[in-house]
Amino acid sequence: MRKSGKPKVQLIAPDSYPQMLSKPRAARALHTLRAPETAAKAQMAMEEAMPAMRAAILQYVEEMERAAGDMTRLFDAAHEIRGFAETAGMVTTGRIAEVLCRYMDDMTRFGRPLDATIVALHVAAIARAARAEDDNVRTGQAVAAELAALVAKRLSEAE
């Protein structure tokens, strides 16, 4: 137990620093956040954003395909796809991109070389899923699951 001197840790209570909202405003803000009309407005905003987001995902897919052996460029494009494909309603596309990013990120962290075949398989699967009219087809989900299993196996070998 500390016997003397200033405490090394200073705790600053919420009342002691400026808050984002005053208490009366905070109560109103919480009401707004939880109101059904807010959810409806937000849903509408999401739906309005979707066509542009889907178009952007397809551009990132092309970027990924053009990147060929440039793994940094390929990762950057895959990372963007992982970031908002699911928000754009392209669930399978987003999940495969997530697996690819995890694979590339972890192998780099372990200092291991990337397997070009695994990367190419993912790129092809992402492209196919993104271009499919119905992104959520069972085939796409099966491919995503198989690729995830393959990456998990390779990563466990690499650790």
Add this chain to the structure above:
Amino acid sequence: MSGPGFENLKALIVEDNAHMRSLLRALLNSIGIKDIAEASHGQMAIELLRERKSDLVLTDLAMKPMDGLEFTRYVRNNDQSPNPFVPIIMISGHTERYRVEAARDAGVTEFLAKPITAQNLFARIAEIVERPRAFVRCDGYFGPDRRRQQRDDYSGPWRRKDDFEIKEAR
């Protein structure tokens, strides 16, 4: 009780992807936040923070030339920071544990994993409004209290002044 409550807030979105910035802006608009500035990386965000007050910051993690971690560390620790206490929500597709811990240790208030949903974003904002966190200043860290709960089974070191009071009371 009637809303919105957020009408006078100023927000700052720091995100390198224009589509994500646009979506985040639309979601903030839907709760009544209209005064929103946008930056595509941390350095630009710092300049905006100096020019204009911000009450809430949403930031991406991976950006160039300055990422969200460095930006957060600047806001929390730099002598020139206009508001070291500003709530920062980090939004990222990088959800690996080590990255989330790095965000926490940089001083983010909340972490939101992509893909974004309105529900998740609003839940993080509600957390900031409803349960504002104490700030901690110690060697090597200034930011929101990283312990979210007082755990009865906590077995780590007891370091804080109020820890001793709690411990002695048991």
